[in-house]
Amino acid sequence: MGEAIVITSGKGGVGKTTATLNIGAALALKGAHVMLVDTDIGLRNLDVVMGLEDKIVYDLVDVVEGRCRLRQALVEDPRFFGRLHLLPAAQTRDKNVVTAEQMQGLIAELTQSVDFVLIDCPAGIEQGFQNAVAGAGSAVVVTMPEVSAVRDADRVIGLLRSYDLPAPRLIINRIRAGMVRRGDMMSTKDMLDVLGCELLGIIPDDETVIKAGNLGEPVARGNTQVSVAYRNIAARILGEEVPFQRLTGMKDGLIKRLMLKFG
Amino acid sequence: MLGREKTKDVARNRLSSVLREDRTAVSARDLALMQLDVLAALSAYLEMERDRAMVTVTKERLTGQTMLEFSVPVRSVKRRR
Numbered sequence: 202m203g204e205a206i207v208i209t210s211g212k213g214g215v216g217k218t219t220a221t222l223n224i225g226a227a228l229a230l231k232g233a234h235v236m237l238v239d240t241d242i243g244l245r246n247l248d249v250v251m252g253l254e255d256k257i258v259y260d261l262v263d264v265v266e267g268r269c270r271l272r273q274a275l276v277e278d279p280r281f282f283g284r285l286h287l288l289p290a291a292q293t294r295d296k297n298v299v300t301a302e303q304m305q306g307l308i309a310e311l312t313q314s315v316d317f318v319l320i321d322c323p324a325g326i327e328q329g330f331q332n333a334v335a336g337a338g339s340a341v342v343v344t345m346p347e348v349s350a351v352r353d354a355d356r357v358i359g360l361l362r363s364y365d366l367p368a369p370r371l372i373i374n375r376i377r378a379g380m381v382r383r384g385d386m387m388s389t390k391d392m393l394d395v396l397g398c399e400l401l402g403i404i405p406d407d408e409t410v411i412k413a414g415n416l417g418e419p420v421a422r423g424n425t426q427v428s429v430a431y432r433n434i435a436a437r438i439l440g441e442e443v444p445f446q447r448l449t450g451m452k453d454g455l456i457k458r459l460m461l462k463f464g
Numbered sequence: 465m466l467g468r469e470k471t472k473d474v475a476r477n478r479l480s481s482v483l484r485e486d487r488t489a490v491s492a493r494d495l496a497l498m499q500l501d502v503l504a505a506l507s508a509y510l511e512m513e514r515d516r517a518m519v520t521v522t523k524e525r526l527t528g529q530t531m532l533e534f535s536v537p538v539r540s541v542k543r544r545r
Contacts, residue, residue, distance in 0.1 A: 346475075347475075348475050348478050348479045348482065351479055351483075352479065352482050352483060352486065355483055355486065355487070356486060359487070381472070383470075384470030384471070384472045384473070385470065385471045385472055386471075386472055386475075387472050387475050387476055387479075388472070391472070391476050395479060395480065395483055
Protein backbone atom coordinates (compact mmCIF):
# COMPACT_ATOMS: atom_id res chain seq x y z
CA MET A 202 0.00 0.00 0.00
CA GLY A 203 1.27 3.45 -0.92
CA GLU A 204 1.81 6.55 1.17
CA ALA A 205 -0.50 9.57 0.87
CA ILE A 206 1.19 12.92 1.48
CA VAL A 207 -0.66 16.23 1.49
CA ILE A 208 1.27 19.28 0.28
CA THR A 209 -0.15 22.34 2.01
CA SER A 210 0.77 25.90 3.02
CA GLY A 211 -2.18 27.99 4.13
CA LYS A 212 -1.12 30.95 2.00
CA GLY A 213 -1.59 30.86 -1.74
CA GLY A 214 1.21 31.52 -4.19
CA VAL A 215 4.06 29.96 -2.24
CA GLY A 216 4.63 27.15 -4.76
CA LYS A 217 2.52 24.22 -3.50
CA THR A 218 1.43 23.09 -6.95
CA THR A 219 4.93 23.40 -8.41
CA ALA A 220 6.29 21.50 -5.42
CA THR A 221 3.66 18.77 -5.78
CA LEU A 222 4.52 18.24 -9.44
CA ASN A 223 8.27 18.29 -8.97
CA ILE A 224 8.37 16.05 -5.91
CA GLY A 225 6.12 13.64 -7.82
CA ALA A 226 8.31 13.85 -10.91
CA ALA A 227 11.47 13.33 -8.84
CA LEU A 228 9.94 10.29 -7.10
CA ALA A 229 8.93 8.89 -10.50
CA LEU A 230 12.48 9.44 -11.81
CA LYS A 231 13.64 7.28 -8.91
CA GLY A 232 11.32 4.51 -10.05
CA ALA A 233 8.33 5.07 -7.77
CA HIS A 234 4.76 4.98 -9.07
CA VAL A 235 3.19 8.31 -8.21
CA MET A 236 -0.34 9.72 -8.34
CA LEU A 237 -0.80 13.49 -8.14
CA VAL A 238 -4.23 14.57 -6.93
CA ASP A 239 -5.39 18.14 -7.47
CA THR A 240 -7.91 18.92 -4.73
CA ASP A 241 -8.26 22.59 -5.61
CA ILE A 242 -11.80 22.22 -6.94
CA GLY A 243 -12.85 25.27 -8.93
CA LEU A 244 -9.28 26.56 -9.30
CA ARG A 245 -7.35 23.62 -10.73
CA ASN A 246 -3.81 24.29 -11.89
CA LEU A 247 -1.76 21.13 -11.54
CA ASP A 248 -2.80 20.04 -15.07
CA VAL A 249 -1.48 23.32 -16.53
CA VAL A 250 1.80 23.20 -14.60
CA MET A 251 2.26 19.63 -15.91
CA GLY A 252 1.37 20.61 -19.49
CA LEU A 253 -1.51 18.10 -19.51
CA GLU A 254 -4.40 20.56 -19.67
CA ASP A 255 -5.59 19.28 -23.07
CA LYS A 256 -5.69 15.64 -21.91
CA ILE A 257 -8.46 15.96 -19.32
CA VAL A 258 -11.76 14.22 -19.94
CA TYR A 259 -13.07 13.44 -16.45
CA ASP A 260 -12.12 14.83 -13.06
CA LEU A 261 -12.18 14.10 -9.33
CA VAL A 262 -15.79 15.26 -8.91
CA ASP A 263 -16.92 13.01 -11.81
CA VAL A 264 -15.35 10.07 -9.95
CA VAL A 265 -16.92 10.98 -6.60
CA GLU A 266 -20.34 11.52 -8.17
CA GLY A 267 -20.16 8.25 -10.12
CA ARG A 268 -20.10 9.64 -13.68
CA CYS A 269 -16.94 7.67 -14.48
CA ARG A 270 -14.68 5.06 -13.00
CA LEU A 271 -11.50 6.20 -11.22
CA ARG A 272 -9.28 4.76 -13.93
CA GLN A 273 -11.06 6.79 -16.63
CA ALA A 274 -10.26 10.07 -14.89
CA LEU A 275 -6.53 9.44 -14.51
CA VAL A 276 -4.20 11.23 -16.92
CA GLU A 277 -0.79 9.70 -17.57
CA ASP A 278 2.25 11.94 -17.99
CA PRO A 279 3.92 10.33 -21.03
CA ARG A 280 7.38 11.60 -20.03
CA PHE A 281 7.55 9.21 -17.07
CA PHE A 282 6.81 5.85 -18.70
CA GLY A 283 3.65 5.07 -16.73
CA ARG A 284 5.06 6.09 -13.36
CA LEU A 285 3.37 9.50 -13.01
CA HIS A 286 -0.39 10.10 -13.20
CA LEU A 287 -2.71 12.98 -12.43
CA LEU A 288 -6.21 12.97 -11.02
CA PRO A 289 -7.38 16.47 -11.97
CA ALA A 290 -9.75 18.65 -9.97
CA ALA A 291 -13.01 19.92 -11.46
CA GLN A 292 -12.70 23.47 -12.76
CA THR A 293 -16.35 24.46 -12.88
CA ARG A 294 -17.63 23.17 -9.56
CA ASP A 295 -17.57 24.42 -5.99
CA LYS A 296 -15.12 22.88 -3.50
CA ASN A 297 -17.98 22.00 -1.15
CA VAL A 298 -19.34 19.35 -3.55
CA VAL A 299 -16.85 16.83 -2.12
CA THR A 300 -16.87 15.76 1.53
CA ALA A 301 -13.91 14.76 3.65
CA GLU A 302 -15.28 11.20 3.84
CA GLN A 303 -15.51 10.94 0.05
CA MET A 304 -11.94 12.21 -0.29
CA GLN A 305 -10.75 9.75 2.33
CA GLY A 306 -12.30 6.88 0.36
CA LEU A 307 -10.81 8.09 -2.90
CA ILE A 308 -7.28 8.47 -1.53
CA ALA A 309 -7.52 5.06 0.17
CA GLU A 310 -8.42 3.53 -3.20
CA LEU A 311 -5.54 5.29 -4.95
CA THR A 312 -2.96 4.18 -2.40
CA GLN A 313 -3.79 0.58 -3.31
CA SER A 314 -2.23 0.92 -6.75
CA VAL A 315 0.74 3.33 -6.40
CA ASP A 316 3.72 3.96 -4.13
CA PHE A 317 2.90 7.61 -3.45
CA VAL A 318 -0.23 9.74 -3.65
CA LEU A 319 0.67 13.44 -3.49
CA ILE A 320 -2.33 15.61 -2.64
CA ASP A 321 -2.10 19.22 -3.82
CA CYS A 322 -4.06 21.16 -1.20
CA PRO A 323 -5.88 24.41 -2.01
CA ALA A 324 -4.89 27.63 -0.25
CA GLY A 325 -6.84 28.49 2.88
CA ILE A 326 -7.99 26.45 5.85
CA GLU A 327 -11.64 25.82 4.96
CA GLN A 328 -13.43 22.80 3.47
CA GLY A 329 -10.87 22.34 0.68
CA PHE A 330 -8.06 22.09 3.23
CA GLN A 331 -10.04 19.65 5.38
CA ASN A 332 -10.78 17.47 2.35
CA ALA A 333 -7.16 17.41 1.24
CA VAL A 334 -5.89 16.48 4.70
CA ALA A 335 -8.62 13.90 5.37
CA GLY A 336 -7.08 11.14 3.29
CA ALA A 337 -3.42 11.90 3.99
CA GLY A 338 -1.04 9.83 6.07
CA SER A 339 1.48 12.65 6.43
CA ALA A 340 1.87 16.33 5.56
CA VAL A 341 4.44 18.59 3.98
CA VAL A 342 4.12 22.34 4.56
CA VAL A 343 5.53 24.67 1.91
CA THR A 344 6.49 28.18 2.87
CA MET A 345 8.74 30.97 1.70
CA PRO A 346 10.86 33.56 3.51
CA GLU A 347 8.16 36.21 3.95
CA VAL A 348 6.41 37.13 7.18
CA SER A 349 2.91 36.44 5.81
CA ALA A 350 3.85 33.02 4.39
CA VAL A 351 5.56 31.87 7.60
CA ARG A 352 2.65 33.13 9.69
CA ASP A 353 0.18 31.10 7.59
CA ALA A 354 2.46 28.05 7.69
CA ASP A 355 2.46 28.30 11.50
CA ARG A 356 -1.35 28.39 11.51
CA VAL A 357 -1.53 25.33 9.23
CA ILE A 358 1.02 23.45 11.34
CA GLY A 359 -1.18 24.17 14.37
CA LEU A 360 -4.27 22.87 12.55
CA LEU A 361 -2.46 19.73 11.37
CA ARG A 362 -1.84 18.86 15.03
CA SER A 363 -5.56 18.20 15.40
CA TYR A 364 -5.38 15.43 12.75
CA ASP A 365 -3.99 11.99 13.43
CA LEU A 366 -0.80 12.62 11.44
CA PRO A 367 2.92 12.60 12.21
CA ALA A 368 4.57 16.01 12.65
CA PRO A 369 4.60 17.83 9.29
CA ARG A 370 7.85 18.38 7.41
CA LEU A 371 8.80 21.75 5.95
CA ILE A 372 9.89 22.88 2.49
CA ILE A 373 11.27 26.40 2.27
CA ASN A 374 10.75 27.69 -1.24
CA ARG A 375 12.25 30.63 -3.12
CA ILE A 376 15.28 31.19 -0.96
CA ARG A 377 17.70 33.73 -2.41
CA ALA A 378 21.16 32.97 -1.09
CA GLY A 379 22.47 36.44 -1.95
CA MET A 380 19.71 38.20 -0.04
CA VAL A 381 20.14 35.92 2.97
CA ARG A 382 23.86 36.70 2.91
CA ARG A 383 23.17 40.45 2.84
CA GLY A 384 20.68 40.20 5.70
CA ASP A 385 17.68 41.07 3.56
CA MET A 386 15.91 37.71 3.72
CA MET A 387 15.13 35.38 6.62
CA SER A 388 17.37 32.32 6.59
CA THR A 389 16.34 28.68 6.82
CA LYS A 390 17.39 28.71 10.47
CA ASP A 391 15.26 31.80 11.22
CA MET A 392 12.19 30.00 9.89
CA LEU A 393 12.93 26.66 11.50
CA ASP A 394 13.45 28.40 14.85
CA VAL A 395 9.91 29.80 14.83
CA LEU A 396 8.10 26.91 13.14
CA GLY A 397 9.87 24.08 14.97
CA CYS A 398 9.47 21.60 12.10
CA GLU A 399 11.71 19.03 10.53
CA LEU A 400 13.21 20.40 7.32
CA LEU A 401 12.48 18.36 4.20
CA GLY A 402 14.03 20.66 1.62
CA ILE A 403 15.18 24.10 0.55
CA ILE A 404 14.33 25.32 -2.95
CA PRO A 405 16.29 28.27 -4.32
CA ASP A 406 14.48 31.06 -6.14
CA ASP A 407 15.31 30.49 -9.77
CA GLU A 408 13.88 31.71 -13.04
CA THR A 409 14.10 28.19 -14.49
CA VAL A 410 10.96 27.39 -12.46
CA ILE A 411 9.02 30.05 -14.35
CA LYS A 412 10.44 28.91 -17.69
CA ALA A 413 9.56 25.28 -16.90
CA GLY A 414 6.06 26.37 -15.90
CA ASN A 415 5.69 28.21 -19.21
CA LEU A 416 6.56 24.99 -21.02
CA GLY A 417 4.53 22.66 -18.79
CA GLU A 418 7.76 20.85 -17.88
CA PRO A 419 8.73 19.47 -14.46
CA VAL A 420 11.91 21.31 -13.46
CA ALA A 421 12.94 18.20 -11.49
CA ARG A 422 14.07 16.63 -14.78
CA GLY A 423 16.68 19.34 -15.41
CA ASN A 424 20.15 20.09 -14.11
CA THR A 425 19.68 23.28 -12.15
CA GLN A 426 20.01 23.82 -8.38
CA VAL A 427 16.20 23.64 -8.21
CA SER A 428 16.19 20.29 -10.03
CA VAL A 429 18.73 18.90 -7.58
CA ALA A 430 16.77 20.32 -4.64
CA TYR A 431 13.59 18.50 -5.72
CA ARG A 432 15.44 15.25 -6.38
CA ASN A 433 16.98 15.54 -2.89
CA ILE A 434 13.50 15.98 -1.39
CA ALA A 435 12.34 12.85 -3.19
CA ALA A 436 15.35 10.96 -1.86
CA ARG A 437 14.58 12.09 1.69
CA ILE A 438 10.95 10.99 1.31
CA LEU A 439 12.29 7.60 0.24
CA GLY A 440 14.30 7.48 3.47
CA GLU A 441 17.72 8.34 2.09
CA GLU A 442 20.02 10.62 4.06
CA VAL A 443 20.88 13.50 1.78
CA PRO A 444 22.77 16.56 3.01
CA PHE A 445 21.15 19.92 2.32
CA GLN A 446 22.59 21.85 -0.61
CA ARG A 447 24.72 24.88 0.02
CA LEU A 448 22.94 27.41 -2.15
CA THR A 449 24.97 29.79 -4.22
CA GLY A 450 23.43 33.06 -5.35
CA MET A 451 24.65 35.17 -8.18
CA LYS A 452 26.34 38.20 -6.68
CA ASP A 453 24.72 41.51 -7.51
CA GLY A 454 26.74 43.77 -9.69
CA LEU A 455 27.76 44.44 -13.22
CA ILE A 456 27.93 40.77 -14.29
CA LYS A 457 24.42 40.03 -12.99
CA ARG A 458 23.00 43.15 -14.59
CA LEU A 459 24.61 42.23 -17.89
CA MET A 460 23.34 38.67 -17.67
CA LEU A 461 19.82 39.86 -16.90
CA LYS A 462 20.00 42.27 -19.82
CA PHE A 463 21.42 39.85 -22.38
CA GLY A 464 20.58 36.43 -20.87
CA MET B 465 14.30 54.49 4.68
CA LEU B 466 15.28 51.55 6.85
CA GLY B 467 18.64 52.93 7.90
CA ARG B 468 21.29 50.34 8.63
CA GLU B 469 19.01 47.78 10.20
CA LYS B 470 18.94 44.58 8.20
CA THR B 471 15.46 44.04 6.79
CA LYS B 472 15.65 40.37 7.76
CA ASP B 473 15.84 41.39 11.43
CA VAL B 474 12.77 43.57 11.00
CA ALA B 475 10.96 40.63 9.36
CA ARG B 476 12.02 38.26 12.13
CA ASN B 477 10.83 40.61 14.87
CA ARG B 478 7.49 41.23 13.14
CA LEU B 479 7.06 37.49 12.63
CA SER B 480 7.77 36.76 16.31
CA SER B 481 5.22 39.37 17.29
CA VAL B 482 2.39 38.11 15.04
CA LEU B 483 3.05 34.47 15.96
CA ARG B 484 2.96 35.29 19.66
CA GLU B 485 -0.43 36.93 19.10
CA ASP B 486 -1.73 34.08 16.90
CA ARG B 487 -0.54 31.27 19.15
CA THR B 488 -2.07 32.71 22.30
CA ALA B 489 -5.34 33.89 20.84
CA VAL B 490 -8.20 32.39 22.87
CA SER B 491 -11.70 32.46 21.42
CA ALA B 492 -14.65 33.79 23.42
CA ARG B 493 -16.20 30.31 23.30
CA ASP B 494 -13.09 28.70 24.78
CA LEU B 495 -12.91 31.38 27.49
CA ALA B 496 -16.50 30.61 28.48
CA LEU B 497 -15.78 26.85 28.58
CA MET B 498 -12.61 27.45 30.59
CA GLN B 499 -14.60 29.53 33.10
CA LEU B 500 -17.08 26.68 33.60
CA ASP B 501 -14.27 24.15 34.05
CA VAL B 502 -12.41 26.32 36.56
CA LEU B 503 -15.60 26.95 38.52
CA ALA B 504 -16.35 23.23 38.57
CA ALA B 505 -12.85 22.48 39.88
CA LEU B 506 -13.00 25.17 42.59
CA SER B 507 -16.50 24.34 43.74
CA ALA B 508 -15.14 21.38 45.72
CA TYR B 509 -13.29 23.89 47.92
CA LEU B 510 -15.17 27.17 47.76
CA GLU B 511 -18.63 28.71 47.89
CA MET B 512 -18.49 31.36 45.16
CA GLU B 513 -20.60 33.98 43.47
CA ARG B 514 -20.57 32.08 40.22
CA ASP B 515 -22.40 34.72 38.21
CA ARG B 516 -19.64 37.24 38.96
CA ALA B 517 -16.81 34.96 37.83
CA MET B 518 -14.62 36.33 35.06
CA VAL B 519 -11.79 35.03 32.85
CA THR B 520 -9.73 37.60 31.00
CA VAL B 521 -6.70 37.49 28.76
CA THR B 522 -4.21 40.31 29.08
CA LYS B 523 -0.73 41.11 27.84
CA GLU B 524 2.03 41.87 30.27
CA ARG B 525 3.30 45.31 29.36
CA LEU B 526 7.05 44.69 29.62
CA THR B 527 7.43 41.12 28.33
CA GLY B 528 4.41 40.86 26.04
CA GLN B 529 3.60 37.56 27.79
CA THR B 530 -0.02 36.49 27.55
CA MET B 531 -1.64 36.21 30.98
CA LEU B 532 -4.87 34.42 31.77
CA GLU B 533 -6.63 35.80 34.83
CA PHE B 534 -9.57 34.24 36.62
CA SER B 535 -11.44 36.11 39.30
CA VAL B 536 -14.44 35.16 41.36
CA PRO B 537 -15.84 36.55 44.64
CA VAL B 538 -15.54 33.91 47.39
CA ARG B 539 -18.41 33.59 49.90
CA SER B 540 -16.82 30.96 52.09
CA VAL B 541 -14.35 28.14 52.19
CA LYS B 542 -15.83 24.67 52.47
CA ARG B 543 -14.35 23.20 55.64
CA ARG B 544 -13.15 19.66 55.35
CA ARG B 545 -12.75 17.13 58.10
